[in-house]
Amino acid sequence: MNDATLGxxxxxxxxxxxxxxxxxxxxxxxxxxxxxxxxxxxxxxxLFYIHVPAAIVSLYLAFGVTAxxxxxxxxKGSQFWDLVAWASAEIxxxxxxxxxxxxxxxxxxxxxxxxxxxxxLTSTAITFILFLGYLAVRRLDMPAxxxxxxxxxxxxxxxxxxxxxxxSVAWWRSLHQGATLNPADIQIDDSMLFSFFLGAVFESLVFxxxxxxxxxxxxxxTQLESxxxxxxxxxxxxxxxx
Amino acid sequence: xxxGWQYVVPGYGFVxxxxxxxxxxxxxxxxxxxxxVPEERRRFLD
Amino acid sequence: xxxxxxLIAMKDLRIEKSSRVLTTQVLPFGFIVLILFGFxxxxxxxxxxxxxxxxxxxxxxxxxxxxVLFAALLAFGRSFAVESTDGSLDALxxxxxxxxxxxxxKAAAVFLQLIILEVLLGVGAVVLFNVQLAAPLLLIAxxxxxxxxxxxxxxxxxxxxxxxxxxxxxxxxxxxxxLSPVLLxxxxxxxxALYGPTSDGWPVAGLVAAFALLYTAAGIVSFGLxxxxx
Numbered sequence: 001m002n003d004a005t006l007g008x009x010x011x012x013x014x015x016x017x018x019x020x021x022x023x024x025x026x027x028x029x030x031x032x033x034x035x036x037x038x039x040x041x042x043x044x045x046x047l048f049y050i051h052v053p054a055a056i057v058s059l060y061l062a063f064g065v066t067a068x069x070x071x072x073x074x075x076k077g078s079q080f081w082d083l084v085a086w087a088s089a090e091i092x093x094x095x096x097x098x099x100x101x102x103x104x105x106x107x108x109x110x111x112x113x114x115x116x117x118x119x120x121l122t123s124t125a126i127t128f129i130l131f132l133g134y135l136a137v138r139r140l141d142m143p144a145x146x147x148x149x150x151x152x153x154x155x156x157x158x159x160x161x162x163x164x165x166x167x168s169v170a171w172w173r174s175l176h177q178g179a180t181l182n183p184a185d186i187q188i189d190d191s192m193l194f195s196f197f198l199g200a201v202f203e204s205l206v207f208x209x210x211x212x213x214x215x216x217x218x219x220x221x222t223q224l225e226s227x228x229x230x231x232x233x234x235x236x237x238x239x240x241x242x
Numbered sequence: 243x244x245x246g247w248q249y250v251v252p253g254y255g256f257v258x259x260x261x262x263x264x265x266x267x268x269x270x271x272x273x274x275x276x277x278x279v280p281e282e283r284r285r286f287l288d
Numbered sequence: 289x290x291x292x293x294x295l296i297a298m299k300d301l302r303i304e305k306s307s308r309v310l311t312t313q314v315l316p317f318g319f320i321v322l323i324l325f326g327f328x329x330x331x332x333x334x335x336x337x338x339x340x341x342x343x344x345x346x347x348x349x350x351x352x353x354x355x356v357l358f359a360a361l362l363a364f365g366r367s368f369a370v371e372s373t374d375g376s377l378d379a380l381x382x383x384x385x386x387x388x389x390x391x392x393x394k395a396a397a398v399f400l401q402l403i404i405l406e407v408l409l410g411v412g413a414v415v416l417f418n419v420q421l422a423a424p425l426l427l428i429a430x431x432x433x434x435x436x437x438x439x440x441x442x443x444x445x446x447x448x449x450x451x452x453x454x455x456x457x458x459x460x461x462x463x464x465x466x467l468s469p470v471l472l473x474x475x476x477x478x479x480x481a482l483y484g485p486t487s488d489g490w491p492v493a494g495l496v497a498a499f500a501l502l503y504t505a506a507g508i509v510s511f512g513l514x515x516x517x518x
Contacts, residue, residue, distance in 0.1 A: 007274075043246040044249050047254075050254065050257055101256050102257065109249050126465045136458055136461060137458070150448050153510045158466075168473065169469075210268065217268060217271055217275060220272070220276060223279045224279050
């Protein structure tokens with residue numbers, strides 16, 4: 001039972017929230033001030049501390065959870081996993097946008113242009129649109145269980161698509177070996193690695209915190225819907241009893 | 243090559259601003275919904 | 289399953305034969321897209337360092353496949369528009385027709401229509417973009433693999449959005465990013481069929497075929513889930 005004034009928060013999420021904030025402060029300190037600028041990329045390398053973890057959290061963690069949740073929903077019909085899949089996809093799209101924006105901002109000083117048709121950036125853009133499509137299906141106006149079932153099928157296929165798109169674009173770009181600075185070529189020291197690590201921890205915590213809240217909103221929405229239906233049935237019964 | 247701060251600041255600014263706005267929206271929407279949902283249904287699985 | 293598929297395919301093709309939407313609407317649309325590509329790329333532009341080769345000819349394979357994709361979107365819309373009246377998909381299910389059969393049948397009907405469309409648009413591209421056809425075997429393989437991939441994907445996503453007023457906008461949003469690997473592969477393979485070496489094109493055509501099989505399998509497995517209205 002929850003106090004209405006708390007909304008979707010609970011003891012667990014409050015603690016998780018404070019932990020996330022604390023890690024966030026340390027992360028910012030390391031990412032922006034303590035770690036040194038990189039030799040060839042100067043300070044723009046700092047964008048990577050957000051970019052790389054965001055890509056991993058979005059493409060593999062968030063969309064992976066969507067695929068697994070969708071599969072469990074189709075298998076067991078559990079509403080819990082259906083809502084988890086939805087919440088995870090929405091947050092995944094958000095992190096995907098972070099990946100794209102930080103990637104483009106990194107590309108500008110490094111390559112001189114915002115967009116270079118780099119394999120990873122391009123496939124991330126396609127993935128972003130794939131999951132916007134998933135979110136669009138979740139908004140379709142149809143019976144909830146039909147929509148959930150269709151969304152679950154789409155969630156699984158879209159995750160497979162992420163993998164297919166990623167490999168095919170990488171292969172396509174490898175045919176046109178251009179003058180691209182490979183992100184893996186960065187000169188790395190320990191405080192930079194630590195910044196990456198903190199970024200990954202921070203963004204995973206943010207993901208978890210957002211996921212719980214977003215899930216609970218979906219949960220409350222379905223409760224509201226079914227409460228409305230129950231109330232309507234009660235009303236009919238009362239009418240019938242008269 | 244420029245030092246890159248003019249790209250780093252908007253990048254971090256964008257990410258944290260969007261995260262803040264989204265979190266704010268989530269919490270507000272959660273509170274709105276919690277008020278509407280009858281108490282016996284306002285139960286989370288934690 | 290196969291028998292049901294044939295029934296459904298024959299039904300869709302019969303509807304097409306009497307309505308002629310493909311030849312009177314989709315095909316002209318494809319042609320105007322090809323002509324607009326000519327405007328967009330400018331036919332006089334030459335490849336840097338080679339005044340004899342026009343950019344338009346060089347990028348013709350990609351333009352051709354994009355035109356096919358756009359026209360295919362109309363064909364998918366049509367494929368499910370003929371079902372949406374009076375809940376005829378439900379009726380098919382109630383009549384005991386296997387959902388996998390419905391998928392295969394509708395995909396096969398779209399496939400045949402697209403093949404006709406591609407041949408005609410292909411002639412258009414050859415004429416408009418000044419393309420010399422070469423390596424016919426590779427070309428045929430690419431066209432078949434790509435068309436299976438496009439029809440299977442379009443039918444699968446068409447069912448996802450079936451019965452929705454938002455279908456016309458949703459299907460392109462779902463289909464185009466999903467087919468982006470196919471467009472890449474089809475374009476590369478067609479390029480190598482036209483401009484050589486063909487040894488580069490065969491493995492790519494194989495990848496497109498693998499994608500086509502994957503989507504056909506996904507459609508067979510999931511179509512029942514997508515069509516169930518209860």
